Amino acid sequence: MPPFLTHAYLAGTFVALAAGPVGYFLVLRAQVFTADALSHVAFTGALAALAAGLDARLGLFAVTLLVALAMGALGRRGRPDDVVIGGVFAWILGLGVLFLTLYTTVRSGTGNGSAGVSVLFGSIFGLSAGRAAVTAVVAVGLGAAVLALARPLLFASLDEAVAAARGVPVRALGFAFLALVGGTVAEATQVVGALLTLGLLAAPAGAAHRLTTRPLRGTALSAGIAVASVWVGLAVSWLVPTLPPSFPILATAAVTYLVAAVATPRRVGMVSR
Amino acid sequence: MTPSFSLNLIADLREMWALPFMLNAFRAGTVVAVLAAPVGWFMVLRRQSFAGHTLAVVGFPGAAAGVWLGVGATAGYVGFCLAGALVFALLPRRAPDGGERTGAIGTVQALALASGMVFVALYHGFLAGTSALLFGSFLGITAAQVRTLAVVAAAALAVLAVVARPLLYASVDADVARAAGVPTRALGLVFLLLLAVTAAEVGQITGALLVFALLVLPPATARLLTVRPGRGLLVSVVLAVVTVWVALFVAYYSPYPLGFWLTTIAFAGHVLAYAGRLVAGTRAAVA
Numbered sequence: 001m002p003p004f005l006t007h008a009y010l011a012g013t014f015v016a017l018a019a020g021p022v023g024y025f026l027v028l029r030a031q032v033f034t035a036d037a038l039s040h041v042a043f044t045g046a047l048a049a050l051a052a053g054l055d056a057r058l059g060l061f062a063v064t065l066l067v068a069l070a071m072g073a074l075g076r077r078g079r080p081d082d083v084v085i086g087g088v089f090a091w092i093l094g095l096g097v098l099f100l101t102l103y104t105t106v107r108s109g110t111g112n113g114s115a116g117v118s119v120l121f122g123s124i125f126g127l128s129a130g131r132a133a134v135t136a137v138v139a140v141g142l143g144a145a146v147l148a149l150a151r152p153l154l155f156a157s158l159d160e161a162v163a164a165a166r167g168v169p170v171r172a173l174g175f176a177f178l179a180l181v182g183g184t185v186a187e188a189t190q191v192v193g194a195l196l197t198l199g200l201l202a203a204p205a206g207a208a209h210r211l212t213t214r215p216l217r218g219t220a221l222s223a224g225i226a227v228a229s230v231w232v233g234l235a236v237s238w239l240v241p242t243l244p245p246s247f248p249i250l251a252t253a254a255v256t257y258l259v260a261a262v263a264t265p266r267r268v269g270m271v272s273r
Numbered sequence: 274m275t276p277s278f279s280l281n282l283i284a285d286l287r288e289m290w291a292l293p294f295m296l297n298a299f300r301a302g303t304v305v306a307v308l309a310a311p312v313g314w315f316m317v318l319r320r321q322s323f324a325g326h327t328l329a330v331v332g333f334p335g336a337a338a339g340v341w342l343g344v345g346a347t348a349g350y351v352g353f354c355l356a357g358a359l360v361f362a363l364l365p366r367r368a369p370d371g372g373e374r375t376g377a378i379g380t381v382q383a384l385a386l387a388s389g390m391v392f393v394a395l396y397h398g399f400l401a402g403t404s405a406l407l408f409g410s411f412l413g414i415t416a417a418q419v420r421t422l423a424v425v426a427a428a429a430l431a432v433l434a435v436v437a438r439p440l441l442y443a444s445v446d447a448d449v450a451r452a453a454g455v456p457t458r459a460l461g462l463v464f465l466l467l468l469a470v471t472a473a474e475v476g477q478i479t480g481a482l483l484v485f486a487l488l489v490l491p492p493a494t495a496r497l498l499t500v501r502p503g504r505g506l507l508v509s510v511v512l513a514v515v516t517v518w519v520a521l522f523v524a525y526y527s528p529y530p531l532g533f534w535l536t537t538i539a540f541a542g543h544v545l546a547y548a549g550r551l552v553a554g555t556r557a558a559v560a
Contacts, residue, residue, distance in 0.1 A: 023376075032375035033323040036382065040482070083496075086322040086489035087543055093482055094536025101530050120407070121390050199383025206376030244394065250387040254380050261377070 005238055007132035008124045008245070012230040014139035015184075015191045016200065020223030021146045022184045023205030025177065028215075029157045034071065034080055034178070035201050037089035038185045041067045043194035044096030045186070046119045051103040056119065060186040067092065068182030072175050079174050122193030122246050124234070135190055142183050143223075145176075153177060154215050191230075192246045200226055203253035207260040229253040278526045289525055297414045298521055301422055305475050306487060306513035308426040311433060312471040314492035314509045315464060319444045322489055323375060324361055327382040328469050329484035331357035332476035333407060334389035341396040347421060350473040357381065358469035362462045389481075407482045414478070422474055429470045436463055441502055483532045487513055490539035497546040512542060 001009075026032050042064045049059025071080035071088055127135070156163040156170045164170045188197040204225035208218045233249025240248075279285055289295040316325045332350045339349020364377050433440075443450040443457040451457045475484045495509035520534040527534070 027373060027376040030375050032379040033326075036323065036326065036379060082320050082322045083317055083489065083493045086317075086326065086485060087493055087540060090483070090486040090490055091536045091540035094486060094533045094540075097483070097530050097536075098533035101528075101533070195386040196383050198379045199387065202376045202379030202383065206373060206380055209373050209376065242394065244387075244390055247387040247391050250383050254384045257377070257380050 003129070004125050004127070005234065007127040007129055008234055009231070011127050011132040011135040011139075012124060012191050012234060012249075013227055014136040014143075015187050016204075016226035016230045017223050018139040018142040018146070018184050019188050019197075019200045020204050020208075020226035021143060021150075021219045022180055023201035023203075023226070024208055024215075024219045024222040025146070025150075025153060025157060026181065026201055027205040027209050028154075029079075029177075031079070031181075032198070032202050033082065033085055034068075035181055035185060036198050037071070037085045038064050038068055038182055039189065039194050039197040040089050040093045040096070042185050042189040042197065043119055044092050044099060046189065046194070047096055047099035047103055050119075051099040057186075057190070060189055061183065064182040064186045064189075065179055066182075068178040069175060072178045080178075119189070120193050120195045121244060122189070122191055122196065124191045124245050125237075127190070131190075135187060138183070139187050142180060142187065145180055149173065149176060149180075150215075150219065192249055196246045196250055199250040199253055200229070203250070203257045204229065207253075207257040210257070210260040210264050225253065225256050229256065285522070289522075293416075294414070295521070295525065297416060297419050299518065300419045301414045301478055302517035302521055303514055304419065304422045304426050305478050306491075306517045307510055308429055308471055309475050309484075309487040310491050310495075310509040310513035311430070311506050312467055313488040313513075314495065314506050315433075315440060315444060316468060317489060317492045317496060318441075319464070321465075321468065322485075323378055324465065325468050325472065325488055326485050327378050327385070328354050328357050328361075328465075329472040329476055329488070330382050330481050331385045332473050332484070333481035334385050334392055335473070336476070336481070337389045337392035337396065341392050347418070347473075347477060350476055351425075351470065353385075354469035354473040354476075355466060357385070358462075358465040362465055407480050418477070422477070425470060425474060429467055429474075432463065433467055436460060440464060479532060479535065483536060486532075486536040486539050487516070490536075490543050491516060494539075494543045494546045497543070497550055512539075516542065 023035075026035050042060055045059040045061075045063025046056040047059070048063060049056050052059075067088065071084060074084045074088070075081050152163075152168050153173050155166075156168050156173045160170055184201070185197050188200050192200055205222045207225050208222035211221060212218045229249050229252040232252045233247075234245055236248035236252075237243050237245035290299065313325070316322060331353050335349040335351075335353025336346040337349070338353070339346045342349075360381060361378065364374050439450070439455050440460050440463075442453075443455050443460045447457050471488070472484050475487050479487065491512035492505075492509040494512055495505045498508055499505050516535065516539045520531060520538050523538075524531040524534045
């Protein structure tokens with residue numbers, strides 16, 4: 001296996017392990033739109049850093065985390081609403097276009113005109129050993145944090161009012177979860193790109209929600225489907241070099257969801273909200 | 274020719290409109306704003322922003338596929354967006370804002386973007402083409418395109434005018450409307466199709482990623498200013514048209530892209546309306 005493929009597998013596997021469980025809770029809390037918005041924000045963050053001459057990852061993490069928390073602050077109980085999400089991310093995406101222009105005009109000498117497209121669609125085959133390792137370590141941290149929050153977060157997600165009455169810090173959990181989503185989006189952006197991050201979060205989780213109503217099993221299943229999608233996608237993309245890796249990864253995840261949806265018609269899931 | 278800004282705005286506009294591409298941009302922008310605002314108003318009311326955004330994004334592979342197959346970007350936009358709306362209509366509707374539904378919408382969106390990337394790769398259109406599809410190409414609009422946009426927009430607005438009253442009823446209180454014999458399911462489908470056509474229209478001007486600036490921000494601002502439906506629809510149309518005009522005007526003199534100005538002006542309007550409401554609220558509380 002060539003080294004670039006090893007690095008892609010290393011980073012992709014761990015990012016999928018974090019994205020699966022985070023996605024499971026996103027679907028459970030009906031907050032997929034938030035992740036959608038944050039994935040677009042990630043684009044702006046990376047390009048802002050590039051335009052300022054900094055490392056793209058710095059902007060990626062800083063901006064997604066900041067906007068995730070800001071959107072939580074604008075919504076009720078650390079849960080941003082539709083219009084807040086839409087308005088904020090429409091503007092931030094506009095800023096991203098500005099940074100893209102600044103970056104390509106000011107720094108065109110450096111030959112990085114494709115930066116915008118690579119941030120949007122990912123460059124998993126371009127990861128160095130060091131970057132892949134850092135990505136994997138951060139992903140493990142995110143996954144561990146989700147597991148640590150899982151029980152109270154599950155309670156708060158299923159019945160917010162009762163959880164609040166029982167003394168669960170619903171608002172703080174909402175913010176913590178948003179921060180985790182921001183971090184995961186920034187991570188996944190390095191692998192499949194800003195635009196396709198949403199697929200890695202939504203598709204395996206949607207399939208898992210279809211296949212089981214038990215939360216622990218669902219979380220594990222979601223992670224498993226995400227990892228399998230990345231593995232299959234990377235293999236296909238390596239065999240068929242004309243396909244950008246993001247496409248087979250997402251196609252695998254989406255087909256899994258479709259099969260799950262067709263195989264389990266009209267079952268009453270645990271998603272009640 | 275270097276554009277020179279003068280304080281005489283009428284003269285500035287005349288100078289811009291002497292250029293055919295600017296005139297077409299203003300015409301197309303106005304058409305799109307007049308269509309996007311009322312549809313967006315209903316979208317915000319019905320809490321379907323996520324579906325709206327996804328339909329807009331579905332236009333990207335549509336346009337890429339249209340160019341690749343040689344049937345033209347417009348056919349691709351409209352075809353894919355309508356198909357996307359039909360898919361959403363098939364999604365489970367256990368709860369109106371159910372989590373799994375959002376999961377499915379997110380999957381559709383990501384898959385659409387990934388396919389768009391593949392179509393672009395097949396076409397060998399590469400960077401310039403991709404950026405134009407994603408972030409718009411306001412200045413390359415032809416007079417024929419403006420005519421098509423206007424005809425489609427007029428048809429969509431006519432349909433919206435016919436269904437507006439029952440749609441408002443169904444959007445505000447679906448259960449009561451259903452009990453009163455309003456066909457809420459059919460209305461929901463009609464509205465999704467309208468949303469798809471609107472997203473396809475706006476997308477050709479602003480690019481697939483920035484459709485949302487026109488679809489969500491002016492209506493959201495209008496809803497801050499008034500809660501009455503008729504007035505709200507009117508205010509959002511005015512806001513959308515003003516946003517587009519000011520953005521085009523500023524972009525003409527500035528080196529920065531139109532998408533940036535469009536979103537920034539729309540967002541600034543929203544923030545102003547929000548601040549104004551806070552101030553008014555404080556005053557009312559004091560008095």
